[in-house]
Amino acid sequence: MDLSVISPTLLVASLMVASTPLLLAALGELVVEKAGVLNLGVEGMMIVGAIGGFAIAVETGSPVAGFVAAAVAGAALASVFGVLTQFLLANQVATGLATTLFGLGISSLMGQSYSGIRPPATPRLDLGPLGDLPFVGRVVFGHDWVVYFSLLLTFAVWWFLNRSRAGLTLRAVGENHAAAHALGIKVVAIRMAAIAFGGACAGLGGAYLSLVRVPQWTEGMTSGAGWIALAIVVFASWRAGRVLLGAYLFGGVTVLQLNLQAAGVALPVEYLSMSPYLITIAVLVLMSARRRGAAAAPASLGQSFHASQ
């Protein structure tokens, strides 16, 4: 075993890359759940974003166009979920599961002619002399724009939920939709907007996988990232800062265990592979156990709303 092959610089840099898709998807789901909607279709929306973004990026040669297309594709699939659950009052859990299965299916149909192609590269942002600093230059200033965008989005979501009037209205809808309706807040419109935002974020996360992280299209390439994003939202007690922590923790342990595998650590590979899941859940459970985590859940989460109630 030779741990010296693990470069801390590369480790931290790739940690951020590995965590970004999770962070994007989890932030989107955070807003959706804060509005009182449980969308279990994150995995499906991610993979539709992954293939949608990949296809458009390949056809246009522009990764930015790809990311935009991924957000649109994710939001479109989310809107289907939204119409079913908000207008037709379908059960959110069942519809969410169906959204995931549908997304996995349609993505492999769409992606048949895109296997084995390399997408156009998403370049690192050139931050001039900052990028030449030792360690910090590579770790902090050596990423593509999506990484910075996701960090900015974390802050924006936090600010929106905790400081803005619109965010307060959205939380109110998630806490007590009947009371919000009685005050004249348009519950369904707000939920539809939140669902579309969540879909767009999940789509971006998926596209980051297929355009930057891997970068290639393979069927089922999200391999459970959407479910991890869902779990992170819950264990992060519905707080943006903790979502960031959870996503980076999971990404970090994933990268670390891959490096350990490469370095030939004397642990069976299976244990290393399961370690990110175990460690992330253990840490977040410990954190939410200190305060009463259940109280943080939006009180109307997962309940259908109809104005006649």
Added chain:
Amino acid sequence: MADILTLDGLTKAYPGVVANDAVSFGIAEGSTHALLGENGAGKSTLVKMIYGLVRPDAGTMRLAGAPHAPHSPKEARAAGVGMVFQHFSLFDALDVAENITLGMDTPPPRSELAQRIREVSRAYGLPLEPARIVGTLSAGERQRVEIVRCLLQSPRLLIMDEPTSVLTPQEVRLLFDTLEKLSDEGTAILYISHKLEEIRALCDHATILRGGRVVATCTPADHSAAELAEMMVGARLTAPARIARDPGDAVLTLDGVALPATHAFGTALHDVSLTLRAGEVMGIGGVAGNGQDELLAVIAGERRAAAGRVTLAGRDITRDGPDARRRAGLLTAPEERLGHAAAPAMSLTENALLTAHERKGLARHGFIRWRATRDFARAVIAAFDVRTPGPGQAAQALSGGNLQKFVIGREILQAPVVLAVNQPTWGVDASAAAAIRQALLDLASDGAGVIVISQDLDELTEVSDTFAALNAGRLSAPRPMRGLTMEEIGLMLGGVRGEAA
């Protein structure tokens, strides 16, 4: 004085029912106007139309001379209508200032708002702390949040929906002071309540609705509460009566029972002790959220006491589950009809089976005896005048009052040794409530011990032999009901054991 609001021929029909049928009346400026009626008489539909939540099918409204046809609560608020809801209009996880902001159309910045909340709450004697989380407030404080939310918009008409049903007598007096101050300033108040004594004390006029129509308009102080009730119901009412009986041996005792809270906004029970005798009706009062649900759960065996002892007729049942307690004769009916006392989507027959299978032998060797179960459900329906097509009907298809009669009747017909009920007549109309109270009294006359947990003090004074109050999970020492004044009851509810409230 001129009318601030006039309603003319307001009609609203829902599929299968006309909620309001050509309702017309006027509310004078600065007056306090009562709206009376049983459940389903159309009171809430009417105020929802005034507040812009529901649009009338026909008829017009005029507010201060101008046509009033709000499309949304926002428009109603802009026109000067404020509404204090009885339920579901606060957000537990948000703080006071956030809750108030949500009800305002052009909220000021937070620091300024906090200042204005303090000003208004001082001016009207409604103490409030803007940064408190609403889930931690008492019912009275929550109502203050709603009132302050309305007052910040200087309404010309304030609608109050059942404002006192969850308040202690002291809090009621505080509320009345505020309302009188408001009406002196020229604000008209539309006051909905089923507490007729309050209406007689507070209101200048009353409009009585029955079946969606205005059946009478009167000055409440000129009529007795009984007369008002008869106008609402359209029939004569008799107060529950009972045959006096000396209490017998202790049938249920709780000794130092403690129970931790289950969720963040729940209440823990501390050192609860009581002794219930055969033939005694013990009334347990208290404002919602002071441990009522927890007390019933620990009596029913849904939750086991963390400390202390529960004994039934001398036998220790502290560790017994609900089925074992039912077999021994301790029956209960929780507050929440749909979802706790009854399974909403299941038929009355199935619901009868759920609590009666032990004592009525409705299951044998793991198989359900459907014929016997159906007969038992029919017996409950017949004995308690449950209006339903038959025992095959789903529980959720029944009106609140009818389902409540079924739920209580189901326990009474099992001949309990002890029956504990929580809010037996909550949201039930006057005639059904009278029937339920009478049934509880008859049960006690036959020698059973009865515990009635209720927030309705009128109900407790009517049925109880002894009275105890729950406050923050502690139970006061029970005292004989006869001779207790409202003042003393208020002190028991507010601060237990003679401490100043």
